[in-house]
Amino acid sequence: MHILILGAAGMVGRKLTERLARDGALGGRAIAKATLHDIVEPQAPANVPFAIRTIASDFAAPGEAEKLVAERPDVIFHLAAIVSGEAEADFDKGYRINLDGTRHLFDAVRLIGDGYRPRLVFTSSIAVFGAPFPEAIHDEFFTTPLTSYGTQKAIGELLLSDYSRRGFFDGVGIRLPTICVRPGKPNKAASGFFSNIIREPLNGEEAVLPVSEDVRHWHASPRSAVGFLIHAATLDTAKLGPRRNLTMPGLSVTVAEQIEALRRVAGDKVVARIRREPDPAIIRIVEGWPRNFDASRAESLGFKAEKTFDEIIRVHIEDELGGRFVN
Amino acid sequence: MHILILGAAGMVGRKLTERLARDGALGGRAIAKATLHDIVEPQAPANVPFAIRTIASDFAAPGEAEKLVAERPDVIFHLAAIVSGEAEADFDKGYRINLDGTRHLFDAVRLIGDGYRPRLVFTSSIAVFGAPFPEAIHDEFFTTPLTSYGTQKAIGELLLSDYSRRGFFDGVGIRLPTICVRPGKPNKAASGFFSNIIREPLNGEEAVLPVSEDVRHWHASPRSAVGFLIHAATLDTAKLGPRRNLTMPGLSVTVAEQIEALRRVAGDKVVARIRREPDPAIIRIVEGWPRNFDASRAESLGFKAEKTFDEIIRVHIEDELGGRFVN
Numbered sequence: 001m002h003i004l005i006l007g008a009a010g011m012v013g014r015k016l017t018e019r020l021a022r023d024g025a026l027g028g029r030a031i032a033k034a035t036l037h038d039i040v041e042p043q044a045p046a047n048v049p050f051a052i053r054t055i056a057s058d059f060a061a062p063g064e065a066e067k068l069v070a071e072r073p074d075v076i077f078h079l080a081a082i083v084s085g086e087a088e089a090d091f092d093k094g095y096r097i098n099l100d101g102t103r104h105l106f107d108a109v110r111l112i113g114d115g116y117r118p119r120l121v122f123t124s125s126i127a128v129f130g131a132p133f134p135e136a137i138h139d140e141f142f143t144t145p146l147t148s149y150g151t152q153k154a155i156g157e158l159l160l161s162d163y164s165r166r167g168f169f170d171g172v173g174i175r176l177p178t179i180c181v182r183p184g185k186p187n188k189a190a191s192g193f194f195s196n197i198i199r200e201p202l203n204g205e206e207a208v209l210p211v212s213e214d215v216r217h218w219h220a221s222p223r224s225a226v227g228f229l230i231h232a233a234t235l236d237t238a239k240l241g242p243r244r245n246l247t248m249p250g251l252s253v254t255v256a257e258q259i260e261a262l263r264r265v266a267g268d269k270v271v272a273r274i275r276r277e278p279d280p281a282i283i284r285i286v287e288g289w290p291r292n293f294d295a296s297r298a299e300s301l302g303f304k305a306e307k308t309f310d311e312i313i314r315v316h317i318e319d320e321l322g323g324r325f326v327n
Numbered sequence: 328m329h330i331l332i333l334g335a336a337g338m339v340g341r342k343l344t345e346r347l348a349r350d351g352a353l354g355g356r357a358i359a360k361a362t363l364h365d366i367v368e369p370q371a372p373a374n375v376p377f378a379i380r381t382i383a384s385d386f387a388a389p390g391e392a393e394k395l396v397a398e399r400p401d402v403i404f405h406l407a408a409i410v411s412g413e414a415e416a417d418f419d420k421g422y423r424i425n426l427d428g429t430r431h432l433f434d435a436v437r438l439i440g441d442g443y444r445p446r447l448v449f450t451s452s453i454a455v456f457g458a459p460f461p462e463a464i465h466d467e468f469f470t471t472p473l474t475s476y477g478t479q480k481a482i483g484e485l486l487l488s489d490y491s492r493r494g495f496f497d498g499v500g501i502r503l504p505t506i507c508v509r510p511g512k513p514n515k516a517a518s519g520f521f522s523n524i525i526r527e528p529l530n531g532e533e534a535v536l537p538v539s540e541d542v543r544h545w546h547a548s549p550r551s552a553v554g555f556l557i558h559a560a561t562l563d564t565a566k567l568g569p570r571r572n573l574t575m576p577g578l579s580v581t582v583a584e585q586i587e588a589l590r591r592v593a594g595d596k597v598v599a600r601i602r603r604e605p606d607p608a609i610i611r612i613v614e615g616w617p618r619n620f621d622a623s624r625a626e627s628l629g630f631k632a633e634k635t636f637d638e639i640i641r642v643h644i645e646d647e648l649g650g651r652f653v654n
Contacts, residue, residue: 091493130569130570140468140469141467141469142467142468142469142470143469143470143485144488144569144570145485145488145489146492146569148489148493151485151486151488151489154485155482155485155486158470158472158478158481158482158485159478159482161471161472161478162472162475162478165473166418166475242457242471242473243457243471
């Protein structure tokens with residue numbers, strides 16, 4: 001089978017590619033080829049047991065989506081997006097990539113016709129929801145995004161459902177939790193601290209906590225995110241019916257609970273590297289974010305996430321730190 | 328003030344124009360001018376106390392929306408759409424008019440900038456909802472449309488909210504109930520019988536009832552629909568916050584209740600003109616439709632619909648039949 005990944009140079013795209021390379025198969029079928037696409041050229045992992053083609057281009061540019069799907073990949077992972085902050089800062093760019101790009105991709109698949117009907121996995125976001133929220137956001141809660149990014153993702157979900165209902169492709173939209181622990185360097189994303197306060201202390205570095213410890217948020221590990229993608233690509237979509245978009249399972253914890261898990265896994269010396277430095281701007285942004293979900297539907301369909309934050313930290317230590325951390 | 332109506336040749340557009348002509352004002356401000364637009368040239372009503380311009384064009388054609396908003400109308404009523412059946416039969420046309428046309432209109436307003444921020448009233452539809460439903464669809468129920476038309480309307484709602492949040496215009500989206508009693512001749516719409524079984528017998532004509540009498544549906548009169556539009560154009564949107572799309576109030580009644588109301592208002596001889604002729608295709612379509620809503624939010628914001636079906640019939644007799652019917 002042939003797999004196309006859009007957004008393959010991003011963190012989740014890279015980890016998905018590595019997992020596919022390790023497995024050599026998807027849903028019991030051997031992978032013959034993967035096409036990795038992004039705006040910058042994606043890195044192919046070493047020792048891949050199938051053919052890899054890497055492409056750098058703007059998938060929203062005219063004619064580009066058509067080229068990407070011309071070989072009729074069996075499975076398309078659409079992870080490409082302008083992130084939340086940039087989509088808010090640059091209105092035109094966000095709509096051009098996140099809405100028009102997604103629609104062009106969907107239309108390119110549709111216009112092949114001729115019985116071509118790939119599985120298409122679309123990464124949506126919990127940003128499709130906007131405060132005020134119920135205590136836990138359930139599967140039938142309405143989408144009232146408070147960002148242009150969330151609006152574009154919610155529109156992508158609607159298109160995905162309609163194109164699937166019409167039989168143009170076999171779509172599954174998955175709303176990812178905040179990915180934690182996010183590997184790499186601290187970045188300026190408002191959500192960065194959720195990962196920073198775990199990753200940096202484990203590296204022997206100080207990390208800044210800009211919010212109160214009673215802030216509650218919704219997490220899953222990068223390993224779970226890849227698991228969601230694989231499961232979305234292989235599950236029996238007859239079980240979904242026309243409701244194709246799913247809130248992924250995750251773990252709702254407070255910052256205090258994150259810190260206590262870090263203490264259990266790595267000890268007091270590591271935890272002591274977290275420095276409290278309240279930031280009113282971040283405090284205000286985070287107040288509008290979802291805190292908890294009831295993701296019963298995805299769970300009943302077999303999607304799985306971590307059950308404790310200890311587990312999320314251990315996944316990070318295993319997958320990113322070779323099992324060691326700085327005590 | 329200057330008012331622009333897109334979709335002015337349709338039934339609701341014509342009735343809105345007549346009401347504005349009668350009132351001569353909107354929200355306490357005198358109307359100086361109205362621009363009436365549709366794909367066919369709208370008829371201006373007689374004795375209008377303000378300037379009227381009529382335009383026939385395809386508002387989704389390149390450059391057309393820009394021309395329509397160039398004079399900076401203070402209020403824009405966007406009623407233009409490809410209807411449900413046609414949007415389902417012609418995928419490209421539905422998306423071109425209902426999605427691209429709406430977005431071009433919104434962008435034309437946005438790109439004027441320079442402090443221009445009109446009130447924009449968008450008619451959405453209960454087709455944004457898809458079965459299965461709760462007993463009454465509440466204000467926070469999710470939108471999972473089962474038609475391309477419903478998908479396009481749900482996307483229009485999301486765009487309306489985002490453009491309003493960004494300050495490009497001051498939008499209000501209203502989801503109209505099925506309009507009953509719809510004036511004119513019987514048409515082929517699957518929902519036509521809800522009106523046919525009232526309108527035709529009152530005209531001395533036979534009408535066909537293709538479904539069981541226990542079918543329940545959600546109705547408001549054309550007069551109420553115009554009232555919703557006027558109220559949406561004049562209400563204080565500070566009360567809406569970022570949630571700009573509202574399910575309008577209506578009346579949930581069974582066909583049996585419709586018929587009993589007709590008997591009370593017009594008598595047995597009129598009711599005897601309803602002929603039962605079950606149509607499996609229509610029965611199946613209607614099974615997927617919403618039956619009842621809890622429109623508390625719109626009601627608390629001052630939107631008003633009929634409380635009894637007797638009232639809906641009397642509105643029809645007053646507004647369409649000059650107070651008389653064929654006994």
